[in-house]
Amino acid sequence: MIKDQKKIDEYYEMIIQKNPEYVGIFYVGVKTTGVFCRPIWPSKKPEKENCEFFETAKEALLASYRPCKRCQPLNIPSSLSPEVRKLIAAVEKNPERKWTDRRGLEREIENLRKKFNGALVPGTNNVLKKLKLELNHYFKGSLMEFSVPLAEELGTPYQKKIWKQYLQELL
Ligand SMILES: [Zn+2]
Numbered sequence: 001m002i003k004d005q006k007k008i009d010e011y012y013e014m015i016i017q018k019n020p021e022y023v024g025i026f027y028v029g030v031k032t033t034g035v036f037c038r039p040i041w042p043s044k045k046p047e048k049e050n051c052e053f054f055e056t057a058k059e060a061l062l063a064s065y066r067p068c069k070r071c072q073p074l075n076i077p078s079s080l081s082p083e084v085r086k087l088i089a090a091v092e093k094n095p096e097r098k099w100t101d102r103r104g105l106e107r108e109i110e111n112l113r114k115k116f117n118g119a120l121v122p123g124t125n126n127v128l129k130k131l132k133l134e135l136n137h138y139f140k141g142s143l144m145e146f147s148v149p150l151a152e153e154l155g156t157p158y159q160k161k162i163w164k165q166y167l168q169e170l171l
Contacts, residue, residue: 001063002026002053011053015039027054027073029065036065038073058139067091 002008014022022039029036029052036054054060057073067074074088113120130148137143155163 001059002055008048008051008053011039012048012051015051016045025055027057027060028052029054029060029063034064034066035068036060036073037068038071041068041071061091 002011011022011026011028014026015028018040020040024038026039027036028039030046031050031052032046036057052060052063052065054063057067060073061067072092074092109120127148131146134143134146134148138146
């Protein structure tokens with residue numbers, strides 16, 4: 001999400017003006033509707049405090065916004081990997097679904113905390129940095145395989161078995 005107030009002011013001005021030069025430069029999520037749009041769309045303009053701006057449609061999706069049905073901010077560049085195209089197609093088919101379940105995430109963190117019997121604190125490390133880099137490349141379509149290892153001790157024996165089979169099918 002864009003936090004720079006100068007940019008926010010600039011982008012808000014651009015959605016008021018419907019400046020077509022900004023299409024693809026940013027996306028705007030409207031808190032009151034939970035929908036995100038390209039800079040130009042025909043509906044009533046929201047108040048500035050209800051807008052959140054994003055550099056990519058992916059960021060807007062991850063912030064729990066649904067793609068607008070009118071201006072369809074999820075266009076599909078051909079360079080995307082098949083998995084991401086599938087995901088985008090699924091979101092477009094079922095845009096009402098919540099793709100980021102914040103409560104679910106909280107539960108997940110709580111489960112991890114119990115499992116490892118330790119506090120989870122916000123921060124970063126080399127593995128996370130690498131994962132972030134690889135995810136960025138993946139979503140740009142320039143990376144198909146991850147080199148960041150998965151923790152072997154996570155998951156039930158059944159989940160581990162399925163994961164192993166899944167990896168073999170991929171190879
Ligand atoms: Zn729209």
